[in-house]
Each structure stands twice: as structure tokens, then as C-alpha cells.
Amino acid sequence: MRLEGVTKRFGATTAADQVTLEVEPGEFFSLLGPSGCGKTTLLRLVAGFETPDAGQVWIGGTEVTDRAPQARPTAMVFQSYALFPTMTVEENVAYGLRVRRVASGARTERVRAALARVGMEALMDRPVTQLSGGQQQRVALARALAVEPDVLLFDEPLSNLDVALREQTRRELKVLQHELGTTSLYVTHDQQEALALSDRLAVMQAGRIMQVGTPQDLYRRPESAFVARFLGGSNLIEDPATMDRIIGDEAAPEGKVLVVRPEHLRPSPDGRIQGTLRSHQFLGTHAEWWVETATTSLRAFVGPDEVPSATVRLDATQWRWVDRE
Ligand SMILES: Nc1ncnc2c1ncn2[C@@H]1O[C@H](COP(=O)(O)OP(=O)(O)OP(=O)(O)O)[C@@H](O)[C@H]1O
Ligand SMILES: [Mg+2]
Structure with missing residues (x-):
């Protein structure tokens, strides 16, 4: 066809x-x-x-x-x-x-x-x-x-x-x-x-x-960005502050947005991304956390037994650059 x-x-x-x-x-x-x-x-x-x-x-x-x-x-x-x-x-x-x-x-x-x-x-x-x-x-x-x-x-x-x-x-x-x-x-x-x-x-x-x-x-x-968001509800990160915390010194490519899947954000005591836990939902196989940093809001899928606290620290284990449009 x-x-x-x-x-x-x-x-x-x-x-x-x-x-x-x-x-x-x-x-x-x-x-x-x-x-x-x-x-x-x-x-x-x-x-x-x-x-x-x-x-x-x-x-x-x-x-x-x-x-x-x-x-x-x-x-x-x-x-x-x-x-x-x-x-x-x-x-x-x-x-x-x-x-x-x-x-x-x-x-x-x-x-x-x-x-x-x-x-x-x-x-x-x-x-x-x-x-x-x-x-x-x-x-x-x-x-x-x-x-x-x-x-x-x-x-x-x-x-x-x-x-x-x-x-x-x-x-x-x-x-x-x-x-x-x-x-x-x-x-x-x-x-x-x-x-x-x-x-x-x-x-x-x-x-x-x-x-x-x-x-x-x-x-x-x-x-x-559209495909990343439509499949898997990715986080699209455009603000330089959060980007730096994820990619370190790497330069952001022209016209690209950083994408981090919710399952690739992991709580860690010395995580580089710090934010406030706005909501957390236990979903059986995992828990969904909404974390607000100074500049952006992130969705993270964490282990179902992860203990929520008012302030959390996260690390990104994987990320990807995608076209803005
Ligand atoms: N017979 C029609 N007359 C006028 N506009 C139409 C007609 N059929 C579709 N459209 C328009 O064309 C666009 C695509 O419609 P279509 O039905 O193909 O979408 P869809 O992806 O199947 O959406 P949904 O998931 O809601 O079924 C829409 O803006 C719709 O309003
Ligand atoms: Mg249809």
C-alpha cells in the first residue's frame, strides 16, 4: 500500500x-x-x-x-x-x-x-x-x-x-x-x-x-519535540539552567531541545537537579513525581517504594536532543 x-x-x-x-x-x-x-x-x-x-x-x-x-x-x-x-x-x-x-x-x-x-x-x-x-x-x-x-x-x-x-x-x-x-x-x-x-x-x-x-x-x-512528547510524555527542557545541570559543559546544538524521559530521572541524595515535589502518585509498578525547579517542571517515574520528601534531588540517566518543531 x-x-x-x-x-x-x-x-x-x-x-x-x-x-x-x-x-x-x-x-x-x-x-x-x-x-x-x-x-x-x-x-x-x-x-x-x-x-x-x-x-x-x-x-x-x-x-x-x-x-x-x-x-x-x-x-x-x-x-x-x-x-x-x-x-x-x-x-x-x-x-x-x-x-x-x-x-x-x-x-x-x-x-x-x-x-x-x-x-x-x-x-x-x-x-x-x-x-x-x-x-x-x-x-x-x-x-x-x-x-x-x-x-x-x-x-x-x-x-x-x-x-x-x-x-x-x-x-x-x-x-x-x-x-x-x-x-x-x-x-x-x-x-x-x-x-x-x-x-x-x-x-x-x-x-x-x-x-x-x-x-x-x-x-x-x-x-x-512533538514525537517525544506524544510518545512517552517526555520532559522538554529549554531553560539553560536546568540544561546545564543535566548535560554539564556540553554545548546545546542550534535549534534543538533537550528531552528527558520520566523514567530516566532518578532520585539521588546528591542529584544535580534540585526541586520541590509538587505531587506524587503511587501507580503500582512505579510512582509519578512532579518536581518543580526554579525554572521548569519535570515529570519523573520513580520506584514505587521511593519515599517522597518536600525537597528532592534528581539525576538524569539518559537524554536526547530533538528538533524544536
Ligand atoms: N468531511 C469533512 N468536512 C470538513 N472537514 C473535515 C471533514 N473530514 C475531516 N475534516 C477535518 O479534517 C481534519 C482531520 O480530520 P480527521 O477526521 O482525519 O482527524 P482524526 O485524526 O481522525 O481525528 P480523531 O482522532 O478525532 O478521529 C479535522 O480538522 C477535521 O475537522
Ligand atoms: Mg478519526
Whole structure:
């Protein structure tokens, strides 16, 4: 799947701004970014629900930019599931095949196989209005799988599930995608989800791709302040006093900001950064401290048993320079 210089405008908003992106066969690729950055728009451009103002969409070596959705080898799972409320589970899953004029014998086979994949075979005859949210999500997934698409498109499919079910479904989705080997483009604003599921991901801001890489790449080697903050909630340090306490005599590179991950700030009796503990929260695996120095406010993840005191001293164990913008 390849986007080549794709731009999409809605009035004064540029929802996709010259996006070039390639997803490898079989890859699980996520688009991650804040609300309104253009994630859904990119998915819809791939699915054919939108046509770009400029640029091209390619799937498997064929240009599909101007093709109707049903003439593309894609299937989408929507955030709202978008099931047809007057239809049963089976009818919903069969819908995409009917649109694509698959003969009824083959249709029945594929519907059963897709429902079996998601463990919903037993509820085939139920009206979808009589399903739980998690079950509806499975039907929506089965409906996409039944089409046997070359590219699966997911728009925040887990965001309506409660935390426990979301994590369970996330694991199942990863196993399923691995078994099927279907190229997948997955939209989310949840960084944990993107890190957990993706082979590679892109972080987006205001219609643009800011950085592309593996989860490890993006987490460990963010190139910009935006990516560092969006993935992992880094501390961005711009004031010279705090910077000196971290880097010592090293000179600050032009146009760069210092980034320190919360997990790389460690309390130490003779720590070089001194501040006031504004708040501390015990979170089980670790504690979160907000420390205010004379010039900046820092977030630190410390050991869960670390004893809080009014004044604290910290050392940075790792840091990194990133682009200011
Ligand atoms: N049909 C439309 N008409 C006008 N503006 C639109 C339309 N679709 C999207 N936009 C605008 O384009 C921008 C990108 O929207 P998009 O839905 O792609 O964002 P998103 O990243 O999916 O956000 P969210 O995380 O909230 O779903 C937003 O500013 C949005 O208001
Ligand atoms: Mg969206």
C-alpha cells in the first residue's frame, strides 16, 4: 500500500498534507496522532471514501486513486462498528460479499469462516442490536475479514471497549493479523495500542507525517519535540539552567531541545537537579513525581517504594536532543 504526495483539503483545513507513505506486504502499520491530525482522512483515502486533491493511492502495484470503495481490495473496521441494525450477525457479515457480487454458495462459506475466526459462529442468527459492544466489534471485524481484502483498515476499533476488553481484544487482533498475514493500516490516538500492535508506525501532526519507524525507533529515537512528547510524555527542557545541570559543559546544538524521559530521572541524595515535589502518585509498578525547579517542571517515574520528601534531588540517566518543531 503506497500513498504518493497525497493532499486532501476540506475548505480551509488541510487534513492530509503531501503525505507519502509505504506499507509493506503483511505489515501491521499504525497512524498515531492527536485528534484532528488527519488519521481517519488518510484511511478514507485508502478505502476510497475520499478522493485526494493531489497525489496517488497505490495498492499492490495498481493505482486505485479514482476507484470506488467496492472496486478496491480493502475492507474497513469502523470505530462505531457501523453495523446494520436491522440485520442479523450473518447478514451483516455477508453484506460486503453481496456488494462485491460473490455467489451465494461461496458467500455462506466465507461468512461462516470469518465468524469462526472471531468466535462468533454460535450467534450467527442474532440481530446485532442484541449483542454487547465487544461482540459487535467482533462482527465488524468478521465483516471486514469475509471480504478477504489485501489491506485491512482499522479506525480506532477498540476505543469503545472497556480497558480489560480492549487489552484482550488487542492481543487477539495481533495474533489474528499474524496468522492471516494481511497488510493492515491501523488508526489510533492511543500510544500504548500503537506501540503494542505495530510493526511500524507513523506519528502525525496537522495532516503531516512527522516520523516513521518501528515502535522502538520512535520511542527511543524521537527526532522532534512533538514525537517525544506524544510518545512517552517526555520532559522538554529549554531553560539553560536546568540544561546545564543535566548535560554539564556540553554545548546545546542550534535549534534543538533537550528531552528527558520520566523514567530516566532518578532520585539521588546528591542529584544535580534540585526541586520541590509538587505531587506524587503511587501507580503500582512505579510512582509519578512532579518536581518543580526554579525554572521548569519535570515529570519523573520513580520506584514505587521511593519515599517522597518536600525537597528532592534528581539525576538524569539518559537524554536526547530533538528538533524544536
Ligand atoms: N468531511 C469533512 N468536512 C470538513 N472537514 C473535515 C471533514 N473530514 C475531516 N475534516 C477535518 O479534517 C481534519 C482531520 O480530520 P480527521 O477526521 O482525519 O482527524 P482524526 O485524526 O481522525 O481525528 P480523531 O482522532 O478525532 O478521529 C479535522 O480538522 C477535521 O475537522
Ligand atoms: Mg478519526
